[in-house]
Amino acid sequence: MPVRNLDLPDLDKLIEGLEKKWNISTMEMLGNPSARANVPEIVLLKWETYVRQRLILREHYEKLRADYLSHIPRTRSGNTLTPQELSELAA
Amino acid sequence: MDYLEFKRSFEAELSKLKTPADCKVQEPDWEPLRVPLSWTVEMFLEFDDNNHIHIWESHDKFAGLYDSRRIAWSYHYGEITTRDEHSKIVQGPPGAPLQIRIDTCSGLHLHYGARDPHYQQERIAGLELIDVDAFRFMKAVFRHRRSGKSLMQTLGFKIKK
Numbered sequence: 001m002p003v004r005n006l007d008l009p010d011l012d013k014l015i016e017g018l019e020k021k022w023n024i025s026t027m028e029m030l031g032n033p034s035a036r037a038n039v040p041e042i043v044l045l046k047w048e049t050y051v052r053q054r055l056i057l058r059e060h061y062e063k064l065r066a067d068y069l070s071h072i073p074r075t076r077s078g079n080t081l082t083p084q085e086l087s088e089l090a091a
Numbered sequence: 092m093d094y095l096e097f098k099r100s101f102e103a104e105l106s107k108l109k110t111p112a113d114c115k116v117q118e119p120d121w122e123p124l125r126v127p128l129s130w131t132v133e134m135f136l137e138f139d140d141n142n143h144i145h146i147w148e149s150h151d152k153f154a155g156l157y158d159s160r161r162i163a164w165s166y167h168y169g170e171i172t173t174r175d176e177h178s179k180i181v182q183g184p185p186g187a188p189l190q191i192r193i194d195t196c197s198g199l200h201l202h203y204g205a206r207d208p209h210y211q212q213e214r215i216a217g218l219e220l221i222d223v224d225a226f227r228f229m230k231a232v233f234r235h236r237r238s239g240k241s242l243m244q245t246l247g248f249k250i251k252k
């Protein structure tokens with residue numbers, strides 16, 4: 001059975017595609033009843049789901065990254081991380 | 092239940108479904124997230140008289156990744172209005188004709204015979220909309236088509252005035 005695994009770039013593309021197709025922004029889709037009225041309900045449901053899934057994945061990756069950062073040693077081979085390294089990790 | 096368990100269970104139930112001779116089932120399309128914390132399933136069943144059933148559900152994981160819940164859904168039965176370049180049924184326009192739809196867009200409600208009005212649960216007697224799942228919906232449509240009874244009768248509800 002057809003399976004399509006979605007990651008953040010896929011969700012971004014899907015959401016962007018819906019915005020273009022229906023000529024409204026995601027913010028309008030979420031909060032403007034008159035804009036929503038021109039879009040089939042099933043499309044609204046899918047659109048809302050992509051937005052929710054994007055948030056779920058962002059939160060997941062953010063948590064993963066925070067966990068990673070909390071476990072790396074502050075020093076390597078006795079040397080403290082350079083300011084540039086710290087800045088890169090925090091980005 | 093996680094994504095793989097859900098998919099296995101859904102497909103097992105689908106394989107047991109006794110579809111009428113005039114019904115063709117399009118394979119379900121699955122869209123899980125790469126990290127399977129959330130997924131959707133969508134499928135179409137096409138009848139020879141140009142009607143169809145459209146099933147769509149979205150599920151998320153919660154409670155420490157061990158449980159999932161149905162978050163949003165749409166179960167639609169009505170005329171086919173739109174196909175893609177491969178003749179696959181696709182979603183029609185907002186006002187596409189329908190015989191019945193139960194969906195959660197802006198809150199759980201039912202459409203009966205037309206897009207408007209939207210009947211919220213308080214207008215429905217004899218049926219808890221939240222208890223209708225994809226397979227119960229499909230079986231009710233099959234019974235309706237086989238028996239000639241209305242969908243209201245096969246699903247066992249009335250609309251309050």
